[in-house]
Amino acid sequence: MGRRRIAYWVYFLTVIFLGGWVLSLAFPPKVHYPWPEIVGAIILTLVTEASPVAFPRGGGSLSVGFAVIFASIIHFGTGPGSLVAALGTIRPREFRLKVPWEFVLFNRAQLVLSASAAGWVFTSLGGVPGNVKVFQVLPALLLSGLAYFVVNFLAVGTGLTLAQRIPFRTIWTANLKFVAPQYVAITPLGILLGVMYKDVGPSGVLLFFIPLMAARYSFQRYFEIRQIYLSTIEAMVRSIEARDPYTSGHSAVVRDYAVAVAKQMKLAESDIEKLEYVALLHDVGKLAVPDAVLLKKSKLSPEEYGLIKQHPVVGASIVGEVALLGDAVAAVRHHHEWFDGQGYPDGLSGDQIPLTARILGVCDAFDAMTSERPYKRAYTFQEGVEELRRCAGSQFDPAVVNEFLEVVKEVSPRRAEASKRVQESRLVAGDALAAIRQAAAATAAAAATTTAASAATPASSAATPASSAVTPPAATSAVVTPPTATTPLPSGRPAKTS
Numbered sequence: 445m446g447r448r449r450i451a452y453w454v455y456f457l458t459v460i461f462l463g464g465w466v467l468s469l470a471f472p473p474k475v476h477y478p479w480p481e482i483v484g485a486i487i488l489t490l491v492t493e494a495s496p497v498a499f500p501r502g503g504g505s506l507s508v509g510f511a512v513i514f515a516s517i518i519h520f521g522t523g524p525g526s527l528v529a530a531l532g533t534i535r536p537r538e539f540r541l542k543v544p545w546e547f548v549l550f551n552r553a554q555l556v557l558s559a560s561a562a563g564w565v566f567t568s569l570g571g572v573p574g575n576v577k578v579f580q581v582l583p584a585l586l587l588s589g590l591a592y593f594v595v596n597f598l599a600v601g602t603g604l605t606l607a608q609r610i611p612f613r614t615i616w617t618a619n620l621k622f623v624a625p626q627y628v629a630i631t632p633l634g635i636l637l638g639v640m641y642k643d644v645g646p647s648g649v650l651l652f653f654i655p656l657m658a659a660r661y662s663f664q665r666y667f668e669i670r671q672i673y674l675s676t677i678e679a680m681v682r683s684i685e686a687r688d689p690y691t692s693g694h695s696a697v698v699r700d701y702a703v704a705v706a707k708q709m710k711l712a713e714s715d716i717e718k719l720e721y722v723a724l725l726h727d728v729g730k731l732a733v734p735d736a737v738l739l740k741k742s743k744l745s746p747e748e749y750g751l752i753k754q755h756p757v758v759g760a761s762i763v764g765e766v767a768l769l770g771d772a773v774a775a776v777r778h779h780h781e782w783f784d785g786q787g788y789p790d791g792l793s794g795d796q797i798p799l800t801a802r803i804l805g806v807c808d809a810f811d812a813m814t815s816e817r818p819y820k821r822a823y824t825f826q827e828g829v830e831e832l833r834r835c836a837g838s839q840f841d842p843a844v845v846n847e848f849l850e851v852v853k854e855v856s857p858r859r860a861e862a863s864k865r866v867q868e869s870r871l872v873a874g875d876a877l878a879a880i881r882q883a884a885a886a887t888a889a890a891a892a893t894t895t896a897a898s899a900a901t902p903a904s905s906a907a908t909p910a911s912s913a914v915t916p917p918a919a920t921s922a923v924v925t926p927p928t929a930t931t932p933l934p935s936g937r938p939a940k941t942s
């Protein structure tokens with residue numbers, strides 16, 4: 445057994461032992477507990493925890509179960525609160541034994557420790573369970589919520605580091621922004637719930653619980669609507685790209701690259717989300733470019749090139765109608781600007797070009813370079829990398845190129861997979877076209893033979909094999925619209941805390 449494995453077991457078994465020990469001390473004898481109400485709180489927590497709302501990004505989830513746990517800590521006391529935390533958070537997968545036993549026990553134990561820490565802070569700072577005077581013990585209440593969060597986050601983070609070999613720093617940065625706001629938002633709800641329990645009793649909690657679940661429903665609807673919005677944009681992009689099979693799937697790949705680079709550059713989550721949309725839509729202005737120009741396989745005339753150069757301006761005016769994207773629209777307008785000012789449409793240079801546009805510029809160019817076009821062969825991965833390096837400082841922002849090269853190895857295999865799917869769909873489409881041509885030719889030949897036969901010869905000559913007039917199969921590069929290939933978004937699953 446390696447050292448890491450030993451550390452894993454020592455840590456998990458220690459936490460399990462500590463949790464069990466703390467829980468065994470949490471119920472002093474001769475103290476009366478309102479067990480039916482505690483069981484009610486466990487059931488209430490189970491209901492909320494069984495239906496968390498998944499975050500749209502990063503794999504986190506939101507649950508209002510912590511409000512019930514916190515209310516139990518401040519109303520029933522540390523012991524019952526720990527029990528509610530431990531038992532109320534058992535997820536259906538754990539009931540079905542789909543989770544390793546040490547994870548199940550570890551989660552129970554670390555939640556007992558988190559709740560006990562919260563209870564200890566609350567009582568140490570003057571709080572009295574069951575008699576919460578909010579304004580007198582507000583600091584105790586808030587620090588108690590913080591204690592729960594810190595113990596929970598550290599325990600789960602360390603467990604994930606040992607179990608999945610994810611550096612703790614990664615867990616910290618990937619999850620803190622999702623988990624911390626939950627605690628900040630839900631701790632006051634827990635306090636309110638505790639007060640409601642004291643003043644109104646269990647019926648008051650149920651009354652309070654209905655708006656809580658309504659809030660959960662609103663969260664869920666928001667995330668669903670957001671997903672529908674994204675799907676609509678993707679469908680629109682597919683219909684645009686359907687005009688040119690050679691660029692099919694391009695926008696989705698540019699999106700993947702751009703999101704990976706933005707994460708690497710630690711852009712704000714809201715900026716990354718907007719970049720995801722504008723990356724998909726960056727070439728939407730090509731709608732205004734006539735097919736004769738857009739699909740032309742030979743060299744473009746200066747006038748034709750002028751039409752192509754209008755697409756960022758047209759695109760920005762179209763995307764500008766989407767209020768949600770705000771100033772991110774600038775990335776669409778400026779994705780063909782060059783770092784040295786030689787690009788278009790406005791000839792901006794250096795930092796005058798929005799960072800998101802500089803990111804899009806690199807991602808767009810790399811995918812175009814490494815993709816096949818009617819007028820050029822695809823660069824190899826290495827050739828594309830060398831070209832980016834060669835043009836860093838002139839066409840591209842050198843800092844963005846460096847960050848891109850850090851992430852491209854991870855994203856590029858998915859690009860290769862997407863290209864393969866596009867190629868396969870072209871083959872299918874080409875075969876279908878060949879079959880249609882074959883059938884049409886056969887019909888025409890049969891019709892011609894029948895006409896000739898009916899004029900002079902016996903009916904038997906009408907049996908000329910159709911195959912003699914069959915057109916050769918069409919080349920697979922025939923311009924037929926293939927389905928768009930898409931690639932999955934990169935996603936990291938953050939730590940699951942209570």
Ligand SMILES: [Fe+2]
Nearest residue numbers: 726727779780
């Ligand atoms: Fe473009």
